[in-house]
Structures are given as structure tokens and as C-alpha cells.
Amino acid sequence: MTNIEIKNLTFSYQEKLIFENAQINLDKNWHLGLVGRNGRGKTTLLNLLRGELTSDTMPQINEKFIYFPQEIVDPSRYTNELLTDLISSEQWELERELTLLELDLEVLWRPFSQLSGGEQTKCLLACLFLNSDAFPLIDEPTNHLDRRSRQTVANYLKNKKGYILVSHDRAFLDAVIDHVLAIERRQITLYQGNYSIYEQQKKLKDESELAQNVRLKKDITRLKASARDKSDWSKSREGDIHGNPKLKNSGGIGHDGTITARAARLMKKSKSIERRMNQEVEAKEELLKNIEHLKPLSINFVPDYHRQILAVENFSLAFDDHVLFKPLNFILEEGERLVLDAKNGAGKSSLMKAIEGVFEGQQSGQMTMASQTSISYVRQMFKHTGSLENFAKANALNFEEFLSNLIKLGMERNVFSQRIEDMSQGQQKKVELAKSLTQKAQLYLWDEPLNYLDVFNHEQIIELIQNVKPTMLIIEHDQSFIDQIEARLIGLDQV
Template identity: 25%
Template sequence: MIRLLNLTLQRGPQRLLEGAELTLHAGQKVGLIGANGAGKSSLFALLRGELGADAGDCQVPADWRIAHMRQEVNDLERLAVDYVLDGDPRLRQIQRDLAVAEAAQDGAAIARLHHELDAADGYSADARARKLLAGLGFDATQMERRVGDFSGGWRMRLNLAQALMCPSELLLLDEPTNHLDLDAILWLEEWLKGYPGTLLLISHDRDFLDAVVDHVVHLEQRKLTLYRGGYSAFERTRAERLAQQQAAYEKQQAQRAHMEAFIRRFKAKATKARQAQSRIKALERLEELAPAHIDSPFDFRFREAEKISTPLLDLSEGRLGYGDKVVLDKLKLSLAPGARIGLLGPNGAGKSTLIKVLAGELEPLAGRLQRGENLVIGYFAQHQLDALDDQASPLLHLQRIAPAEREQTLRDFLGGFDFRGERCDEPVLNFSGGEKARLALALIAWQKPNLLLLDEPTNHLDLEMRLALTLALQEFSGAVLVVSHDRHLLKSTTDEFLLVADGRVQAFDGDLEDYARWLVDYRSQQAPASPAAPARAEKTDRRVQRQASAALRQQLAPYRRQAERLERELGQVQERLAGIEVRLADSALYEAARKDELRELLADQARLKAEEASLEEAWLEALETLEELQRQLEASE
């Protein structure tokens, strides 16, 4: 288990933790939440041994292997798949030792190292690495490209895959979804649900936290508080406590009035029953949980447009793309005032391309795009953060677009985005990604747009700012077209979805759960046929068929060895569990003098049960693979 005892942690002059206490048991999946700068990443560094406690104690089992998602990439020449395989250092060491032994023709060492390679699942390592990459959105061609060929966001995906590749008892993930689209997030959720070790996860995606974690640790006022359940359970518990305070109650009533008005407006125009119920439930849950965020530093809204056009935008027979490459074709889209649309679709299908065309950053290859006379677009995309003037302050940025406005009015407006006091006058140069995103949203909100085009607006935003943005979008009377991997934002602010896939844009009649199922079907249809599957043409080349059978027989051997090894290990774990249960049945063990022994036995029991479940699942998967390969072999012969 992990134990923090009366822990004090300081970075420079800032004290992050003071007298903090926390106990986490093996196998728990824990979300770590708190305001930006509160010390979440520093706590991860402490657990990795990169920082020391200023007082108190941090206890992590000495034999635990710790995997974490690095923030830097230091080998740009490696192929992507090799870079991911480097995440398993023991495997790489065995492979290096084996190459040396083979060069020296040392038979005994070769035999021993092949046994170690089998024990480290080395024969399936390449396939496992490719499966991780595919889940995170890489195609077969990208897997063979150099790391240096990828953009920063895709390099972070490689770092995530490398962390998942590393065998570990403790996995530390700091904002793993920041550079992922919705497809990859859904895949990562399933992977983490099956992870057998202890998981600590920093994330600002409430739906992702709800899907993955079973406990939440809240870092607040230099203390750590453990809550049972996911993020929604944390919100409810905290809301119940804060709602007892009169100030919280009053603010809750104001927020509730806004949300009730939004729900009424939404219900009046909702036409698709399944989507309607999904959105209304999300809105009603927001209404109940408003008090949990009473101490949020954010309180803003998008200023209302003075004029409006109908339609705002009209695109007919649109063909969108880059040069000779057509991404979307035969596109017809009309945006009316009040439209609230979420764009869904696989990675690379053209969602961002569509938004760029509507925003005027990219011209359509063909078709007619007509803009309303009074159209005012508020366009948010990640590249706009880089377009901010590093030497200018938030106040100066706003003064440039509102030179005639009183300075105090601008300062008050920026305060709603938590730019207050001296922070208003500091240059953007040293701002974090979240602070830059908040400033970009503030500049949009000031300019009275009647159409918001938002491409991943929640990247880098913390939970409180995401909620504030959700509330502001609910109150916004103009049209919204949004691409986001934040399902909570999509469910709470849109009332229809468009599906972008296979070069087309069409209405999607369903909710996000339906989309997740659609995505599974879509991936299975896109997956290439297995290279091991025998050809079934009437005139089969017998030589090719024999080669395929031989390849299948060769594949069977490592899986058979793996299944036998897993069965042996499972039996050993079960024997150890039986021994512990015999000792736990001794009533003398529960005497006060033996409480430390009892605590250790219970911890060993929890760890072994988690290991048993993991081994059993891996053993069954190996058996299923063996059976499938055996069926293919029989069919080929």
C-alpha cells in the first residue's frame, strides 16, 4: 500500500502539503484532483522518488515497479513501435543480452535468455505495442515512422503508449487525455479498467474519471481528502457539505435559475427523444451539483450579439480538403441562430477541417459558402494559443480590441476568468497552457459573437473552468458548433450531433453511448483482415497454404508456453492465498498485540487477489487465442 504520514511538501517558497495523511491500498484506482498549481504533479514526483518530503513520511513498497507518462521525448530517431517497446526496460535488457549471447554462440545463455524472454511475454511484445498504438489512433504506416516526424500532441500519445507498455504495480498518469480525441479516450478507458495494479490519475475530464476510478483524492488547502467512488460521488458528497452554508445556498439558487431556464428552452426545441432525455439528465445533474463548485474562481458569460442573421452560415455542395486531397464532399450545412451542434467522428475524418472552413481559415475546394450579413464568429482552436502576444498582458490583449472601454470594466471582465490584480498586468510569456486557453476564451467572449466554433476548447482547462465554460455556453443565446473529447460538455451544451465519417457529414440519431457502439463497429469494419487467415479462393495455391499453416503452428508455440506459465503462476498465487486465509482464521491474530501482523496479512491478501484476477484473465485470454489459432490451423489444413 501507499502511505503518506504527516507529510509536508514544499516547492521553493510555496508549501503544497502540510501534515497531509493518505492511505491507498493495492489495486485501487484513484483520481487526484485539485486546482492548478495545488501540487498534484509534485505529489507524483514525490511518489516516483524525484522529490523528498520536507517533513513526515512517504511509504511506497520497495518492490513496486512504477510507470509514468513522461512529458518529454528524447529519442526522435526511434521508430514509433520501437519507442513504445522501450517502455519495458526488462524486455529490452533481455533482448540486448540475447543478442550478445547469440553473437558469442553461448548455447546455455541463449537457452536461459529465451526462457526469460518467454517469462517477460517477449514473444508477444511487438503485437502488444502495436495494439496500444492502434488504440491510441496510430495506423500501421505511422507505427513505422520516426518519432521526430510526429507533432507534439502525437508524441505525447507515444509517451502514453510507452507508459502503458511498462509492466508496473503503480501507474501514474498526469492528464493522459489532453492530446487524445474521443475515440482514443474511449479505448483508454477500457484499457485502464483492466489494469491490475494501482492507478493514480490526474484528469480534468469528469466522465473519464467516473468511468475509470473508484476513489478520488482532493488536494485542497494543503490537505488530502479521500472520497469513495468516482468524480460524481465526490461532487455529491462535497455539495451536501457546502450546501449547508448560506452563501453556498444563495449562489446555488442563482445557478439553478439559469439552468432551469436553459432546460426549458432546450425542451421546447428538442425533437429527438433519446438525445433529449440524455441531455436533460445531464443538465438536471448539473443543477443538483452546483454547490460543489461554490468556491470556483470563475464566473463569466459570453456577451450577447447586438444583431443576428438567419441563417448565420449556409454551405451547399461543399467539397473540403487540402490541395488535391478531398476530405469531405457533397456537404450541405446550414447554421441557424440557436443551433447547438456537436461534431462526432473518428480521428482524421475531417471535423477540424470543417470548422476551419466555417471559420474562414480555409477556403472550400468547391461549393458555395454564404455568410450572414451580421455574422460574428467566435473561433477557438489550440493553435490560437500560440498566436497570443507573449509580451502583452491579459489587460493589454483586451485593450487592443476594446480601446475605448474603461480599464476597470476590462479588469472586472478578466476577473471572471480568474485574471485578477497583478495577474492582469503580467506578460503572457510565462502563462501555463490553461491560462492561455482562458485568455483566448475571454477575448472571444468579449467580442459578442453570435456563432461559436469551438475545436477542443477544454484542453488544458481544469475542472472548475470546464464547469464555468459549460454554464456560460448554456446561457449563450447564439449558435454553437463544437468538437470536444469532453463528453460532459457535449451532453450539457448540445442538442444534436453530426457524424463526420467516410468523407460525409450526416445527422447522428443517438447519444454518446450509441456513438461509442457505432465506433466499435466502425473500427471492426476498418480493421485489415488477419494476415494469418487462409485464403478461401476456389483455386488455392497449395504452397502458400502450407506456408500459412506453418506460420500458424509457429505462432501456437509461444502462446502455449505462455498459457502453461500463467497456469503455473496462478496455482502458486492461489496456494499463497490459501495459506493466508488459514492464518486469518486464527482468532489469536486479532489481538491488539498482533495488529501489525494482521494489517500486513490483509494487505498481502488484497495484493494477491488482484494478482490472481489479473493472472486468471490473462490465462483465459491466452487459452482463447490458442483455440482461435488452432481453429485457423485446422481450417488451413
């Protein structure tokens, strides 16, 4: 079987319609990128394919699928033992794949729980292609990968057979896919080419629809005026006739009843125009069904009168006398963006914690912060529970402003009643980001803010930072994002 074919797929989840009569036909040799806004159904489609979700309209697919990230029941086990249970290949083949992913084989002899997020990702990716009878479904592989590791994984995937990949990293998608399946607002559309080609084609399509919409609005205005004028005229003539019966027999008209007949014809024509106008309105609504409407984000940045917000001099951190990075020197000025640049596990998040004052290891050197600087922190790893209202109270947030930020980030109102722990990873990340946007702050510490967010959210965040220029220290590996926010890189050198 060389194709995966689905016809007339309809699926609803928690009373929300996800797919309606969707038609999907995919070649298994494609490197397919599955894209779309958070909540549109990307992971749902993957779960339908692998049988984790069911639908009466989902056909039986005679295909074995393997999903990334695989569930790890006991991460305390040694990595080699754990990975061997996930594959059907020989040990040397596993070591070959790990070497291609530029991973030191010593990780095999460490507990899986002690590996960094990037090391765990590479181990699990290696297992995908060591099950030759299974088709890979890869969901968000770039989370927790540094820039070099993303390039390594991209080179690795380019040389593999077909797969379906979900990612929000534009550069990564461009490097590894040759087709795009886009889950849009009302339909699923297949495009040939990488993500940049899809964006170009989608932009041209949207621009064409918007131009048609402008013309259509003008037509509707004209049709309304025409229908109104003809209706008013026919009604007035009918009123004249009923008020003055002599008009029925007026010799100047031609024959009895001519005015009445003409008025009736015009009334009928006005009704026809009105029907046509309503059809045009329906066509307009259908026309713009796949255009995404993004509202600009806002942030409660409070500019500081200090020119220098943070100064770090010969500063380093250690755990149990194990130094994380060489002595560091930098100055963060008001209105500037700095990005910490280092491999996974080099101590970037630990430095963030030290700035916030919650690092539990040893510190050396000097760190000086402007007096009374308020900090807002977006954490890479977080665990929130309870209702949104209680979360807002616990973090001293203006509840209405907090909800407004969630809406702008694309969270649907029906999610507001859910407990945070029951939300998807993307929705929980929006809660964490909306918290930071709502807090008044002079310094923003954002640790991998783009993880789990779609490319539309990326655009919103970039536009916000470009316009407001808040003072920020960021950990992020998306080079396009770093370039667009005009950030300065600060390297952390390992000892």
C-alpha cells in the first residue's frame, strides 16, 4: 500500500466539529508537513490514523504507525535497555542511528531520566526508523533542541523515507518536507513544496479572496440600493392605484391595469434582486472562510528610567561544585533584547533562575540589577492546575485582561471553563504566555516562548516585540525569530 487515503472524514470532539467530510490522499514516500493553528486537529488526525481516536467515518487503514514522542513508562531505566524494547533491530543499528544524530553513545549507559531534553528527543527519533514495518508520525520534534541539534535532526530526516511531521519551526520545515497538508478553518488543503512555498501560495490565495471580497461588498451595496429603489417605486404605484381607481382606466397608459402589472413586475424583480443579494452575501461568507484573522497582542511593559537593567561580571553557576559554564560578562540595557546562545544543558535556564533569585546551586562573580526591577518569567517547564480564574488570582492578574490575551492568542472561549491541567500543551503554553503579557514588568525572562505555539502566534509575538521593544532576556533556538526581534546573542561557553 503506497497511499494513505481517507474519504468523507467527519469527527467531533467535546461537541466541537474538527473535521467535516475531509478528503485526504497521501503518498507514503512524501516528507509531509502537517500544519495549522493550534486546536485545528493536527494531533487529532495523527491519533485517528493510529487508532487512539475513532470515528464512524474513519476507514480501516491497513498500516502500522509509530508515533513520536513515544510514551516512556519508566524513565529511570537505563537508556539502552529502554530503547531496545522500542525497536526490532540490532544493537549496532541503534548505535548507527545515534551516531548519525551526533549523539555520544555514552548516553546508552545512563538512566533515560538523566538525559537532557535534546538527548531524549534524539534517542526517540532514532527508534522511529528502526521499525521498518511502521510509518512514522512525528509530533513537534524540535521542542528542547538547540539550533545545532535542529540542523542535525533536519539533515537526519532528509535522508529517511516517508513520514508525517508536525512542527511550527519554519526553517526546520523548509529543510525536511516536500509536501504540506494544511488544516485550515473550513477545509484541508494539500500543497506541493516546502513550507515557504505553501506560505507564498496561501498568501496569494488570501489576497485574491480579499480582493474579491472588496468587489463583492461594492456589488452588494449596489444591489441593496437597486432593490430598495424598485421596491419603493412599485409600492408607491400600488398605493396610487388603490387610492385613485381612475388610474386603472387612464387612457394615457395603454389599457386597463397596465400600471398594476408593471408595478407587480418591478416588485417581482426587486424580490429577485434581494434573493440574488442574499446569495452573494452567503458566497462572501464562504469565500473568506480560510483567512486567519490575527489580533495584535499587548504587553504591560513599564519602561525603566535606568539605562542599565542588568550587569553580569565574571559570573558563573555550579551544582555540587560542577561548574556549568565559564565566567560570563554582559550588560542588558533598557529596551534591549538578549538571547542566550548555548547547547542544551549548558546552564541557560539555570542562569534565568539565578536572575530571578531562585537558583539553588552555587554562584560566583557579580550580578547587579537596577533597583526595584519587576520581572515577568515565561518558564520552559511549568505545571499549572485549577481554573483560569483561580490561576489569575494566584498571580495577581487582571482577569479580564488575562482572558483578552488568551483570546488574542487564539484560545477559544469554550476552553475557558476547562481546568488548566486538562488543556492541550499548546493551550497551557498560552496560559503561561498570557500571564506574562498581563503582568506589569520592566524585565521579561522568556525561556523558549515559541514551544507548542503555532506560526501565527509566532508572528504575533514578533510583531509585538518589534513594536514595543521591551527589555528581554530570552532562550530561543528559532533563528528567524532571533533575527526579526533584532536580538543580540550572548554565548555560554561550557567548561
